[in-house]
Structure formats: C-alpha cells, structure tokens
Amino acid sequence: MPPETITIATRPDWLPTLMWAWLALALPVAVSLCFINAPYGRHNPGTWRPMIPARTGWLVMESPAVLVPAGVFIWARGWESPVLLVFFLIWQMHYVHRAWIYPFRLARTSSPMPMLLMLMGLMYNLINGSLQGAWLFVHPVVSSADWLGDWRFVTGAVVFGIGFVINMDSCNRLLRLRREKPGGYSVPHGGLFRWVSCPNYLGEIVEWIGWALLTWSPAGLAFAVWTTANLTPRARAHHHWYHDRFPDYPAKRKALVPGIF
Numbered sequence: 001m002p003p004e005t006i007t008i009a010t011r012p013d014w015l016p017t018l019m020w021a022w023l024a025l026a027l028p029v030a031v032s033l034c035f036i037n038a039p040y041g042r043h044n045p046g047t048w049r050p051m052i053p054a055r056t057g058w059l060v061m062e063s064p065a066v067l068v069p070a071g072v073f074i075w076a077r078g079w080e081s082p083v084l085l086v087f088f089l090i091w092q093m094h095y096v097h098r099a100w101i102y103p104f105r106l107a108r109t110s111s112p113m114p115m116l117l118m119l120m121g122l123m124y125n126l127i128n129g130s131l132q133g134a135w136l137f138v139h140p141v142v143s144s145a146d147w148l149g150d151w152r153f154v155t156g157a158v159v160f161g162i163g164f165v166i167n168m169d170s171c172n173r174l175l176r177l178r179r180e181k182p183g184g185y186s187v188p189h190g191g192l193f194r195w196v197s198c199p200n201y202l203g204e205i206v207e208w209i210g211w212a213l214l215t216w217s218p219a220g221l222a223f224a225v226w227t228t229a230n231l232t233p234r235a236r237a238h239h240h241w242y243h244d245r246f247p248d249y250p251a252k253r254k255a256l257v258p259g260i261f
C-alpha cells in the first residue's frame with residue numbers, strides 16, 4: 001500500500017520558493033569553493049583574525065543544528081507522529097555528536113578557527129536547521145507510520161547508517177593521529193583511507209543523501225546538495241595538500257570517491 005501522504009493546505013507559498021532558492025545557492029558556493037578554501041584547519045592562512053579555539057568554534061556554530069530543529073519539533077508536537085519522531089532521532093543522532101561531543105574530542109592542538117568562519121557556519125546552521133524543521137515538522141508531507149516501511153525510507157535509512165559509520169570511523173582515525181602527533185599532520189591509514197584521502201567527507205555526503213531519500217523532501221535534498229557542494233572542493237584541496245606535503249603519499253588513493261575522484 002502506498003504511504004498515506006498528507007498535503008498541508010496551510011503550507012505557505014514562500015516556503016517552497018525559499019527552499020529551491022536555497023538549493024540553487026549551493027551551486028555558486030561550490031564554484032567559489034573550487035577557488036577559495038574555507039580558511040580553517042590546514043587551509044587556515046592565519047590572516048583572518050580574530051581566531052578562536054577550534055573547540056569553541058565547532059560548539060558554537062553547530063549548536064543551532066541541534067537546538068533549532070529541537071525547538072520546532074517540540075513546538076509542532078512532532079512526537080505525536082512516529083515517523084516525525086524517527087526523523088528527529090536520526091537527525092539528532094548526527095548533530096548531538098557533531099555539536100556537543102565532537103568538539104570535546106578535538107585535540108587542544110587543533111588549528112584555531114577564524115571568528116568570521118564560525119559566524120558563517122552559525123548562520124548556515126540557523127538557516128538549514130530552520131528549513132529542515134519547517135519542512136519536516138511544521139508542514140510535513142509524510143507523517144503516516146506506513147512511511148517507515150516504504151522503500152525510500154528503508155533505503156535512505158540504510159544509506160544514512162552506512163555514511164554515519166564511515167564518517168565516525170574516519171573521524172576517529174584522524175583524531176587518534178592528532179593525539180599521537182600533537183600539532184602536526186601525518187598520513188592517515190586504515191578504513192576507507194585505503195582508497196580516499198577524505199573518507200570523513202565521503203561519509204558525511206552519503207549520510208545526507210540518505211537523509212534526502214528517507215525524508216523524500218526538498219529540505220533533505222537541499223542539505224545533501226549543500227554538503228556535497230561544500231565538501232567536494234575541500235576534499236580535492238586536502239588531497240592536493242597531502243600530495244604536496246608527503247612525497248610518499250599513496251599514489252592510488254583518490255580524493256573522495258574510491259577509484260573515481
């Protein structure tokens with residue numbers, strides 16, 4: 001039986017327009033990021049002052065991604081629908097870690113972050129968190145529990161889970177490397193680093209593609225496109241940086257997608 005869909009008559013006209021405009025904005029951002037590396041981590045030239053500790057930066061800029069959807073979910077009484085509750089839990093599984101656990105796992109020697117970059121990340125998470133919350137919890141298109149048995153939800157959940165495991169495993173390996181060599185960079189090995197330079201970014205992109213599928217929403221699609229637009233040029237920049245820095249860097253390793261790119 002196809003999942004029951006509920007079209008909410010009160011969905012404001014401007015919301016889809018805003019959503020598609022937001023999605024379209026990812027394209028010029030991706031093009032710009034091919035020429036300018038976001039100035040944090042190894043690509044921080046040190047000239048964008050003032051700087052703040054990486055831990056503070058990640059904590060502050062990612063917190064709206066937890067708090068805004070949580071506020072909207074509570075306001076919309078999202079827990080009354082099992083499918084919205086599942087969406088909420090999947091979202092928070094990622095973002096509670098990213099905003100409130102990951103920053104404290106970063107080594108104190110992690111490169112500082114420009115305040116401006118933190119503010120840009122904060123703004124991004126306010127907008128993205130609001131759009132996800134508005135589209136998924138205030139004006140839901142799917143809210144019947146039947147959706148949880150639909151192939152799009154099941155496939156998306158599996159894809160999200162695979163991306164989550166890849167992202168966590170790769171982050172763990174990088175954080176371990178940094179602890180072993182405080183303040184310096186080494187060549188990462190193991191896991192998907194066998195094939196690509198940035199499996200953490202690959203995992204992140206796979207996660208949000210899964211999210212787009214499992215929510216079957218323009219909001220989910222927009223986030224997957226933004227993440228890809230953001231992380232693909234950065235993976236390429238990391239990859240070139242590794243080759244420049246380490247002459248014996250594994251030649252067959254690709255930047256982001258095994259065997260392809």
Ligand SMILES: NC(=O)c1ccc[n+]([C@@H]2O[C@H](COP(=O)([O-])OP(=O)(O)OC[C@H]3O[C@@H](n4cnc5c(N)ncnc54)[C@H](OP(=O)(O)O)[C@@H]3O)[C@@H](O)[C@H]2O)c1
Nearest residue numbers: 041042110111174175177178184185186200201204227230
């Ligand atoms: N959804 C999105 O649009 C989005 C955007 C950005 C990031 N993210 C996610 O946020 C997380 C962090 O991103 P990121 O850009 O900071 O990742 P990253 O550049 O790979 O760095 C992650 C951490 O590992 C350290 N590190 C990286 N490579 C290392 C090496 N070879 N040797 C020793 N230490 C190393 C970094 O130190 P330094 O900081 O000192 O370099 C940093 O503390 C990732 O999971 C990413 O997917 C998501």
